[in-house]
Amino acid sequence: MRRKILSNIHSDKLFEQIYDYLLERIRRGEWQAHEKLPSVRTLATEFNVHRLTVFKAYQLLKENRYVYVKDKSGYYVQPSGLLSMNTLHDPIVSAYVHDSHLSEIHQVEAAFQFSKALLDPNLLPNLYFSEYVKKVFDLYPKVLGTYSTTQGDQELREALCRYFAKHYHFYVSAEELLITSGSQEAIDLVARVLIKPRDVILMERPTYSPAIDVFRRQGAVIVSVDIHPHGYDLHQVETAMKQYKPRLFYLNPTFHNPTGCTVPAEQRKRLVELAEKYHCLLIEDDPYRDIYFNEQPPLPLFSYDTAGYVIYLRSFSKYIAPGLGIATVACRPSFMNYFIRAKSLSDSGAPLLNQKIFLHYFFSERMQQHLEKLRIALAVRKDILEEELSLTGWKWSSPTGGFNLWTQLPDSIPMEELLTKSIEQSITFVPGSICDPQRELKSWIRVSYSYLNEQQLREGFKRLICLIHSMSHAEK
Amino acid sequence: MRRKILSNIHSDKLFEQIYDYLLERIRRGEWQAHEKLPSVRTLATEFNVHRLTVFKAYQLLKENRYVYVKDKSGYYVQPSGLLSMNTLHDPIVSAYVHDSHLSEIHQVEAAFQFSKALLDPNLLPNLYFSEYVKKVFDLYPKVLGTYSTTQGDQELREALCRYFAKHYHFYVSAEELLITSGSQEAIDLVARVLIKPRDVILMERPTYSPAIDVFRRQGAVIVSVDIHPHGYDLHQVETAMKQYKPRLFYLNPTFHNPTGCTVPAEQRKRLVELAEKYHCLLIEDDPYRDIYFNEQPPLPLFSYDTAGYVIYLRSFSKYIAPGLGIATVACRPSFMNYFIRAKSLSDSGAPLLNQKIFLHYFFSERMQQHLEKLRIALAVRKDILEEELSLTGWKWSSPTGGFNLWTQLPDSIPMEELLTKSIEQSITFVPGSICDPQRELKSWIRVSYSYLNEQQLREGFKRLICLIHSMSHAEK
Numbered sequence: 001m002r003r004k005i006l007s008n009i010h011s012d013k014l015f016e017q018i019y020d021y022l023l024e025r026i027r028r029g030e031w032q033a034h035e036k037l038p039s040v041r042t043l044a045t046e047f048n049v050h051r052l053t054v055f056k057a058y059q060l061l062k063e064n065r066y067v068y069v070k071d072k073s074g075y076y077v078q079p080s081g082l083l084s085m086n087t088l089h090d091p092i093v094s095a096y097v098h099d100s101h102l103s104e105i106h107q108v109e110a111a112f113q114f115s116k117a118l119l120d121p122n123l124l125p126n127l128y129f130s131e132y133v134k135k136v137f138d139l140y141p142k143v144l145g146t147y148s149t150t151q152g153d154q155e156l157r158e159a160l161c162r163y164f165a166k167h168y169h170f171y172v173s174a175e176e177l178l179i180t181s182g183s184q185e186a187i188d189l190v191a192r193v194l195i196k197p198r199d200v201i202l203m204e205r206p207t208y209s210p211a212i213d214v215f216r217r218q219g220a221v222i223v224s225v226d227i228h229p230h231g232y233d234l235h236q237v238e239t240a241m242k243q244y245k246p247r248l249f250y251l252n253p254t255f256h257n258p259t260g261c262t263v264p265a266e267q268r269k270r271l272v273e274l275a276e277k278y279h280c281l282l283i284e285d286d287p288y289r290d291i292y293f294n295e296q297p298p299l300p301l302f303s304y305d306t307a308g309y310v311i312y313l314r315s316f317s318k319y320i321a322p323g324l325g326i327a328t329v330a331c332r333p334s335f336m337n338y339f340i341r342a343k344s345l346s347d348s349g350a351p352l353l354n355q356k357i358f359l360h361y362f363f364s365e366r367m368q369q370h371l372e373k374l375r376i377a378l379a380v381r382k383d384i385l386e387e388e389l390s391l392t393g394w395k396w397s398s399p400t401g402g403f404n405l406w407t408q409l410p411d412s413i414p415m416e417e418l419l420t421k422s423i424e425q426s427i428t429f430v431p432g433s434i435c436d437p438q439r440e441l442k443s444w445i446r447v448s449y450s451y452l453n454e455q456q457l458r459e460g461f462k463r464l465i466c467l468i469h470s471m472s473h474a475e476k
Numbered sequence: 477m478r479r480k481i482l483s484n485i486h487s488d489k490l491f492e493q494i495y496d497y498l499l500e501r502i503r504r505g506e507w508q509a510h511e512k513l514p515s516v517r518t519l520a521t522e523f524n525v526h527r528l529t530v531f532k533a534y535q536l537l538k539e540n541r542y543v544y545v546k547d548k549s550g551y552y553v554q555p556s557g558l559l560s561m562n563t564l565h566d567p568i569v570s571a572y573v574h575d576s577h578l579s580e581i582h583q584v585e586a587a588f589q590f591s592k593a594l595l596d597p598n599l600l601p602n603l604y605f606s607e608y609v610k611k612v613f614d615l616y617p618k619v620l621g622t623y624s625t626t627q628g629d630q631e632l633r634e635a636l637c638r639y640f641a642k643h644y645h646f647y648v649s650a651e652e653l654l655i656t657s658g659s660q661e662a663i664d665l666v667a668r669v670l671i672k673p674r675d676v677i678l679m680e681r682p683t684y685s686p687a688i689d690v691f692r693r694q695g696a697v698i699v700s701v702d703i704h705p706h707g708y709d710l711h712q713v714e715t716a717m718k719q720y721k722p723r724l725f726y727l728n729p730t731f732h733n734p735t736g737c738t739v740p741a742e743q744r745k746r747l748v749e750l751a752e753k754y755h756c757l758l759i760e761d762d763p764y765r766d767i768y769f770n771e772q773p774p775l776p777l778f779s780y781d782t783a784g785y786v787i788y789l790r791s792f793s794k795y796i797a798p799g800l801g802i803a804t805v806a807c808r809p810s811f812m813n814y815f816i817r818a819k820s821l822s823d824s825g826a827p828l829l830n831q832k833i834f835l836h837y838f839f840s841e842r843m844q845q846h847l848e849k850l851r852i853a854l855a856v857r858k859d860i861l862e863e864e865l866s867l868t869g870w871k872w873s874s875p876t877g878g879f880n881l882w883t884q885l886p887d888s889i890p891m892e893e894l895l896t897k898s899i900e901q902s903i904t905f906v907p908g909s910i911c912d913p914q915r916e917l918k919s920w921i922r923v924s925y926s927y928l929n930e931q932q933l934r935e936g937f938k939r940l941i942c943l944i945h946s947m948s949h950a951e952k
Contacts, residue, residue, distance in 0.1 A: 030506045032674070038511075121621030129620045130613035137606035144605045144799035144833075145597030181657060181823050188822045198508075214821050317824075323620035325827045345690050346664045346822070347657050348793075351801045354827055357620075 014049060018057035026066055026077060030197070033079035037067060105419075108428050112460025115428035117257065117403040117448040119319050123377055125370050129321070129361070136356045143356055148349035151340050152179025152328070156359045160328055163363070170303040170312075172330050178339050181350045182325040183287055183315030187211050187250075189329070189346075190283055190311060191218040193338045194248060202240055202249035204232075206406070206435035206444070208257045208285065211250055222437040225249070227256055229397060231263040234270055241278035248281040254297045255288040258435050258446035259406040260399025265298035272301055275309040287315040287327075288402040290371050293379040297401065308332035318403070319374060319450075320362060324354045378403070381449040381457055388461050403450035406432075410472045411443050418471060427464050490525060494533035502542055502553060506673070509555035513543060581895075584904050588936025591904035593733065593879040593924040595795050599853055601846050605797070605837070612832045619832055624825035627816050628655025628804075632835045636804055639839070646779040646788075648806050654815050657826045658801040659763055659791030663687050663726075665805070665822075666759055666787060667694040669814045670724055678716055678725035680708075682882070682911035682920070684733045684761065687726055698913040701725070703732055705873060707739040710746055717754035724757040730773045731764040734911050734922035735882040736875025741774035748777055751785040763791040763803075764878040766847050769855040773877065784808035794879070795850060795926075796838060800830045854879070857925040857933055864937050868945075879926035882908075886948045887919050894947060903940050 022037070031037060040058065044051040058075050061067045067075045105115050136143060151157070157174035165171050180186045187210070195201065197219025203212065205224035215222060223244050225237050231253075240246065249271075253263035263271075275282045284301045302312040308331075315327035329339060343349070361367055385405050389396050396407035409418075415431050422428065432444030447464075449457060498513070507513060516534065520527040534551050537543045543551045581591050612619060627633070633650035641647050656662045663686070671677065673695030679688065681700035691698060699720050701713050707729075716722065725747075729739035739747075751758045760777045778788040784807075791803040805815060819825070837843055861881050865872050872883035885894075891907050898905065908920030923940075925933060 027672075030673075035514075118623060119621065121618040124618070124621040126617050126621055130610065133609050133613065134606065137609065141602050142597040142600070144797045145595065145600035145602055147594060147798050181827075184821070185823045210821065217821060321620045322623050323828045325824065345660070345686065345693060347661045348801065351657075351827065351830055352799045353833075354830065357829075 015053045015056035015060070018043065018047065018049070018054055019060050022057060022061060023066060025197075031077045033077050035077050037075040037077065039074055105428055105430060108423055110423065110428040111426040112456060112463065113428055113451050114447045114460065114464070115430050116451055117318070118451050119322060119403075120451050120453060122453070123374055124321070125366060128366060132357055132361045132364070135360055136353065140356055143353050146352050148179070148352040148355060150344045150349045152177070152350060153352060153355040153359070156355045159359055159363055164330070168300055168303055170300065170330070175333060176330055176336060178329040178336060178343065179350050179355060180327045180329060180343070181347070182317045183285060183313055183327045184210060185346075186313040186315070186327050186329050187214050187285070189339050189342050190248075190313070191215050191220070193335070193342050194281065195220050199247045200244045202237070202246045202280070203437050204251055204256065205437055206258055206432060206441055207250070207437060208252055209430070209434045211285070212437050215250065224437045227259060227261055229261050231261070231267040234267060234274070237271070238274055241274055241280050245278065246280050248283050249275070250283045250285065252285045253301060254286055255291060255399065255402030257288070257402065258404045258430070259397045260402050260404055261397060262297050262400055268298055268301050269304050272304045272310065276307045280309070282310045283313065284310055285313045287318045289314075291319060291375060291378055291403070292401040293375065293382065294400060302330060308334070311335065316358065316362065320367070321358065324358050326350060326354060326358045378450060381452075381454060384454060384458050385447060385449050385461055388458065388465060392465060403448050405447045405449060406444060407447065408444050409468055413443065413468060413471055415442050418468065421467055421471070422464060425463060425467060427460055427467070429464065491529045491532035491536070494519065494523065494525070494530055495536050498533060498537060499542060507553045509553050511553050513551040513553065515550055581904055581906060584899055586899065586904040587902040588932060588939065589904055589927050590923045590925075590936065590940070591906050592927055593794070594927050595798060595879075596927050596929060598929070599850055600797065601842060604842060608833055608837045608840070611836055612829065616832055619829050622828050624655070624828040624831055626820045626825045628653070628825060629828060629831040629835070632831045635835055635839055640806070644776055644779055646776065646806070651809060652806055652812060654805040654812060654819065655826050655831060656803045656805060656819070657823070658793045659761060659789055659803045660686060661822075662789040662791070662803050662805050663690050663761070665815050665818050666724075666789070667691050667696070669811070669818050670757065671696050675723045676720045678713070678722045678756070679913050680727055680732065681913055682734055682908060682917055683726070683913065684728055685906070685910045687761070688913050691726065700913045703735060703737055705737050707737070707743040708747075710743060710750070713747070714750055717750055717756050721754065722756050724759050725751070726759045726761065728761045729777060730762055731767060731875065731878030733764070733878065734880045734906070735873045736878050736880055737873060738773050738876055744774055744777045745780050748780045748786065752783045756785070758786045759789065760786055761789045763794045765790075767795060767851060767854055767879070768877040769851065769858065770876060778806060784810070787811065792834065792838065796843070797834065800834050802826060802830060802834045854926060857928075857930060860930060860934050861923060861925050861937055864934065864941060868941060879924050881923045881925060882920060883923065884920050885944055889919065889944060889947055891918050894944065897943055897947070898940060901939060901943065903936055903943075905940065
């Protein structure tokens with residue numbers, strides 16, 4: 001069954017997967033020059049594949065001069081192979097930075113921006129922000145001269161504790177909260193603290209693409225779990241936990257990115273039980289909770305957790321005040337100390353100014369009114385996409401909240417070509433394969449409806465549909 | 477000569493150093509359970525030590541159940557040893573987070589805070605900051621709704637280019653600058669992009685302690701180069717570059733932390749030549765440049781570099797506006813792409829609000845006037861320490877700029893005990909060993925004069941000296 005893991009990692013041929021896996025480990029510097037690599041037999045057993053498959057991988061490594069053979073006794077790391085990965089002009093290939101696929105698409109300037117799950121700045125109460133800022137300077141005149149602690153402003157953490165208790169029914173102390181600069185930093189900290197190379201983790205399929213990149217960079221082996229409009233197949237989750245003993249399950253159970261699905265309350269309870277049973281941490285990423293279109297979502301998994309297996313990542317950047325970059329991590333004290341230590345090596349804590357502005361704005365009356373308007377505005381925008389989609393006959397997942405819509409195009413559409421042609425027409429979207437740890441789901445795309453106004457949204461989406469139709473006909 | 481590296485790493489006994497080194501690699505997951513470890517002979521050759529020394533290290537690993545012996549054929553990784561490092565309640569020992577020694581001392585609340593190289597908030601033009609903030613909201617009403625790009629605000633980067641050209645005589649384009657959240661993030665990015673486990677790097681001895689922690693976490697082997705009031709011994713630098721082929725040299729050549737030394741211009745030029753000759757990158761950390769007490773410091777190394785071997789880290793957090801957390805990295809485009817990619821996985825760029833406030837404040841007339849006052853205020857504080865020191869007969873390095881003073885106490889003082897007793901008297905300082913990659917320099921301490929006002933500074937320092945005297949007499 002180990003073959004299963006590998007086939008979850010890549011969609012290439014089996015020997016190419018083993019080639020990639022070995023090369024990755026060589027690049028990480030796990031073996032030194034002239035060090036002996038694992039035998040064909042060992043690897044064949046480890047992956048439950050035929051020895052010939054491993055042999056083919058080694059042959060390719062040899063051809064490409066990453067390894068050499070000595071006295072028929074085995075394969076050894078070729079020092080020149082290491083060198084070529086380690087030159088001044090290509091510093092990274094040897095290190096831990098992988099491509100961030102999404103960020104490449106995000107660098108494209110487009111009139112019809114469907115790729116970024118960002119809020120239209122016009123939907124924020126911009127006029128009022130300077131009032132809060134003025135208030136902060138009146139209350140804390142030396143705020144710009146003062147560092148925050150690494151863990152974050154005590155006053156803010158205490159206010160968040162009260163908020164969580166009231167709204168999410170979970171009870172943490174200020175010592176169990178860490179303030180980070182956005183959820184990306186929170187995910188990165190989780191990966192750095194909890195993952196070492198070759199640790200197995202579970203992720204949803206599809207999932208939040210930058211999280212794939214972060215865990216891959218840390219050397220994780222990713223096993224995926226499908227997510228549907230009704231949540232997970234818990235049997236699949238349990239089997240994966242049992243079989244692969246994953247270190248953690250990174251999940252986004254509320255208005256899931258990219259599908260918009262929400263995992264029901266019964267499943268949440270059960271997931272926490274499974275986590276405890278199989279000693280698998282649940283990393284609950286929850287950036288869209290307040291953006292519901294019909295009813296409020298179920299409580300976070302963290303609310304069901306009594307044994308400390310859930311680590312809760314709550315970003316406030318997406319729709320509260322993107323420019324402040326504030327998120328929080330809730331977890332039990334045993335983990336917190338490690339997160340603080342890890343964060344202290346990366347920065348000196350989120351800027352105090354930003355934390356104080358957030359504190360005074362987030363807990364204001366106005367903020368809560370703003371959220372209501374925001375839900376309506378985003379529901380209207382989501383409806384526009386669904387109206388246009390209903391004319392196409394394509395399948396899509398109707399979001400009950402959040403910023404994203406996940407839709408399947410006709411199978412015949414060549415995705416790379418579609419993306420190129422879209423960009424030529426100043427339209428961007430996210431190809432599904434980027435959101436898939438297995439890099440498949442090639443006929444799906446993620447369309448975000450949070451950034452464009454209603455008119456742009458309709459016009460841009462009509463154009464995109466028209467382009468897809470033209471390509472789909474050309475195909476026939 | 478490999479023994480030299482090891483004796484540079486630790487101050488323990490030789491076999492203990494090898495024990496630590498092997499345990500570290502096992503913890504990193506570089507060998508799997510039941511995988512064979514390098515032979516005694518191999519390691520003895522690698523480190524140029526007696527086989528018995530390696531044997532003793534392996535015996536200790538065996539006693540502690542990290543390895544086992546099989547059929548006399550060698551040492552193998554004990555799976556239970558791995559497991560014990562990998563439990564839920566101790567998630568980190570298996571991963572990449574090491575202690576940040578300085579941050580522990582910084583957590584102590586003390587009336588006489590000599591340990592933090594932070595600016596007294598009263599020395600900042602706090603009253604005027606809200607004006608700049610108001611200006612920012614007038615100019616960019618949607619600033620809180622807008623993400624910066626990962627690389628940083630274009631307008632700020634362009635302004636910095638002009639500033640660097642005018643003041644530092646170096647010419648970069650906006651594409652060659654990256655905005656980070658403080659210099660700690662910049663160092664962390666450098667380490668993540670450029671270092672893989674067991675890469676050798678050079679660092680000054682003593683040096684900026686959190687940088688030691690960051691490079692260690694990334695798995696670097698540190699070779700140290702002494703720094704003196706007149707700079708480096710360039711022969712020592714060249715020998716180290718030649719012998720160890722280090723990937724980079726992390727250095728702080730201007731008002732060096734902790735010694736306050738400045739590397740003269742002739743040496744800077746020569747260092748850049750050496751870097752090019754030996755393909756060793758120079759990571760120039762420059763957070764104190766404007767805080768000079770007599771004359772302006774020489775130009776940065778980056779100004780002398782034509783071949784792209786210098787990466788320049790310029791923090792503005794220390795004395796411009798600590799609460800904004802703004803720093804910049806200047807480097808050639810070949811590196812920049814990797815830094816941007818690495819940063820995009822850690823956060824979404826420094827908050828735009830902070831970048832815009834910094835932009836409008838830093839380039840203002842008022843800011844330049846503020847710097848002049850700051851230099852005078854800090855020089856006065858530094859003089860207070862030197863007056864008190866001159867009565868003791870101790871050696872110290874007289875700083876020509878910056879925030880720190882480095883002084884040697886009588887050899888007989890037990891440092892741990894001094895720190896404990898100081899903390900009891902609400903006084904903190906930084907023991908020299910924390911600033912030493914070799915963890916020696918046990919009779920030195922770093923005293924920062926930037927945080928306390930003149931009266932507190934004098935009183936606190938008198939108390940510290942008094943305490944040291946009492947311990948030094950008790951010793952006799």
